[in-house]
Amino acid sequence: MTTTGRGINLKNIVKWVLPCIFMTLVIAFILLKSPALDPVVSISTSQFPATQSQLFYKRMDDYKERNSKISKLDMENHTFSFALPRYDENLRWDPLEKSGSFYVKAVTISVLAYTRSIELDNLTPMAQIEASARETNIVKFTAPSGATDPQINIHLNYKLLDKVRYVFALLLGLASAFAILAWIKWHSRILDFLQGDRGYTAQLKSIFRQENFSLNEFTKLLGIGVFLNIIPVVNFFLSVDDERGAFRTDPSIWIADGRWTAYLVEKFIFPQPVMPFVPNLFFYACVALAYMFLIRAHRLTFGWIAALAYCIFIAHPIWWFIGEFYSNIPSIGVGVLALSIGIFVFSKCRIGDDLKGKTARLALLSSVLLSVAIGAYQSLVMFYIVAGLGVVLFNFRKDNPTAVLSIYPTIQRAALLLGTLVGGVAFYVIINKLAQLAYPSDRGYIDNFLRINELIADPVLITKLVLLEAWKLYSGSPLSYGVSFFSAAIALGFAALFLVTQNTWKAALWMTLLIGALLISPFLLNFVAGGIYLPLRAMLAISFVAWFTTIIVLEKQGLLRIFGAVLAVTLLFQMISVNGQYSASTMMATTHDRFTAEALYDRISKANPEFDKNERIMVDVYGRMPFASRYPGPETSTMSSSFFDWDQGNVYRMLEYMRLIGFSNVYALGNALRIPLTPHFDNMPVWPAEGSVRYENGVYLVKLSEVADPTHAQYKRVESQ
Structure with a gap:
């Protein structure tokens, strides 16, 4: 007897079900061993004083350099992300290599579409660092002066994480097995359908x-x-x-x-x-x-x-x-x-x-x-x-x-x-x-x-x-x-x-x-x-x-076509000439901004004998630096515009541009902190004179013009009232 009910062939069930189970398990095993299902830890920070940090992981082993990941700070979201090839219930995060303070706003761990928050209470200081101002949605960590290797422990629910990975692996394995078997059985029909003109x-x-x-x-x-x-x-x-x-x-x-x-x-x-x-x-x-x-x-x-x-x-x-x-x-x-x-x-x-x-x-x-x-x-x-x-x-x-x-x-x-x-x-x-x-x-x-x-x-x-x-x-x-x-x-x-x-x-x-x-x-x-x-x-x-x-x-035909062709070629030549001048205008502005950024960064680095290119520095810029070009600069265009002049002096654009071209540790103070600093620029000369860049109380001051930018101008308006 080869059937168990109407139209059901036991041999066919065995023929397809067993391979499906076998392939599901094999694919699931491969996925679990591959980076595809590696959990990712994301740490959202604020006022982080460095551009990278390191996370150590282990399983039945000690924390070692080879069992670690280094992540650069995502400047847009101020977040670190670490993939975990292995893990147990505790991770060691080394945020800094020196003293400093920062805030942690959230920690999450995700596997594909699954994301789970890690309570901030599960972040505890291990060495050379202490937690303070601990609230529901933020924790401040401070590494004291002289610290060289601050460490924070992150506690995980690793058993739940294992279950999530196994479920995803089995589901993906089953879906892949079905797709493979469907292709084996019906590939001729599928190809006919896909290649047919319908x-x-x-x-x-x-x-x-x-x-x-x-x-x-x-x-x-x-x-x-x-x-x-x-x-x-x-x-x-x-x-x-x-x-x-x-x-x-x-x-x-x-x-x-x-x-x-x-x-x-x-x-x-x-x-x-x-x-x-x-x-x-x-x-x-x-x-x-x-x-x-x-x-x-x-x-x-x-x-x-x-x-x-x-x-x-x-x-x-x-x-x-x-x-x-x-x-x-x-x-x-x-x-x-x-x-x-x-x-x-x-x-x-x-x-x-x-x-x-x-x-x-x-x-x-x-x-x-x-x-x-x-x-x-x-x-x-x-x-x-x-x-x-x-x-x-x-x-x-x-x-x-x-x-x-x-x-x-x-x-x-x-x-x-x-x-x-x-x-x-x-x-x-x-x-x-x-x-x-x-x-x-x-x-x-x-x-x-x-x-x-x-x-x-x-x-x-x-x-x-x-x-x-x-x-x-x-x-x-x-x-x-x-x-x-x-x-x-x-x-x-x-x-x-x-x-x-x-x-x-x-x-x-x-x-x-x-x-x-x-x-x-x-x-x-x-x-x-x-x-x-x-x-x-x-x-x-x-x-x-x-x-x-x-x-x-x-x-048109005849002489009119000849005339039209000459007119069209003339128009084309003039348009190409206009675009050439636009190119020159853009090149001049681009070159000017790059040279300016390099010179400013060099002067900033020399303003502080203890300057560290790997440490986040705070900068305040007063005024703006207009750029004039021999080439055209239409009113609604940016082709001849400078990052150091736009918005009548926008420090955030200036420094973001500098970070983009490689000077990655320069950041602007918030406007609320910039306005009170306005009097500090009064006796400073204008860039590029000596003294136009100064280091005071942990902030680098840069003066680009005598005319204030919109933010610093607010101080003068308040003062005159």
Whole structure:
């Protein structure tokens, strides 16, 4: 008898169950012996006077050097983390190698998704250290003068920890065994399913074939982007805010700015975005893919005209302003790619189709992609509108090749574009609300740009301000860019002339209306912002207008095409020249800050004969040090700005920058302690004079200018009252 009940084969049960049990136990054993299930002890501190500490562990052995881990202090969270290959009920933590005081706020131990807090009462002094000010959520430890090896005992519930590790090992082993056996039994079906053309996979392949997407085209576009922007690609320019991005371990700050796509990109793709080459390469790869979708959305093919227009698109100086911040680059690339695919999908909506069918699905997909783009950077919504209007305009010309005007399809496309826009904004708002519920944060930065009341109070004035800003940006004015590229205005003028020239006055009037909508769309947020000049990094849609202009002036034949090509090449050369000057400006500021940081650290080290580079030191900086460059420094840019000048003198930025480039033990006093020190700077000379750096009462004082920074200025305001 080989069965025990209907349809159950005892031999098959034995055949599969026994191997499953065996593999589960083997995999669990391997996991328990591997670092994968090593517990991790995290010690959260405050005012820790060193940059690293050591943890000793043992099991049936004594504490030895080989049974220890050294961890560097996480400057962002002031936390030490130690992996434990072995452990018993007691660990020995050697926090310092000398005297000093610090606070311990929390201790946790974790294994994969399991985390358990260790009560602070389980931290007891062992040697050359004592605990004081012990409270529920904090303990102060002090190593007295002359201490060389302070030690703290950490007591663990090691039996519970063992149980947790065994449970995880068995669960992971069982899941792995099931996966292996499933693959053995059904691998043919799995491969057939994964390799087969079904549903959307077949549709995507069909679209790629019909649209002639190719690796060769992508490679050329990527090469153009990298070549024309080779200086920022191969250099490492640290800008203001990069110092914070480099140390950031929690990207939820993007949620406060309403940029949940940026949060996801930094969380899962670029947890350390501040580095050379890779973020830029990722960005240009995304934009190359995006361009392949954009030209097809406008019913264009990739040839020399599209290639030259792409040169102008990707070399436009407006990209420099968003590329100044490494943290922005990857998510902006994802956002541009998402909106470009969204525009491509929108262009495939057939006017006149039943909205409950294919068109509705495409419009919904376009809205979802737009929401992803807005989540990367809110101003990309203007890019979407401009590109969508470009599709509408191109189709208007196709619909009206003769004197007979057909305006209804254009109205339908415009209405559909508006519908996808509203849908995309709605999806974005819903996801953003959910994200901000999960990560409550301050929205002050975004709210600073919302000035609807000013638009309502004086709409005429706001309109004049916005139109003036539009003219400056479209004409390549030095008032906006810091340097001129006048051929942009010439190209735009001829493109408008070519477009407005239609078969009838009515067609010309409608074309003028479309051109006006396209040109004003990049500045819609300026109206919401009360006419103030938004940062140039928010005006990325300008690059699309430059591309659109180039396509129009190049599509003519004969002498007009020759003229258009000369104009496009001239514009491209001027844009490259502008970017070259931006590169020089950034290089000068970067070099200045590095030399300044080196000189300051050298002077600080000489101010105290007992200076120890491994000991955390407290610094207070008075004033700021302006940096002037021969090269352009547009008002909303950081390219010619110094860390030692930003925010009218921000000591936290200065010292965080110094830590980033290697001077890791410099820290700023809190503002409450800095303000009373203001009189100590009165008789000090200004940097770099002798005496501009002084060591007093355990604090290094640095005076950069006679004019006080905002923090020290508070002392003078209080004194004068």
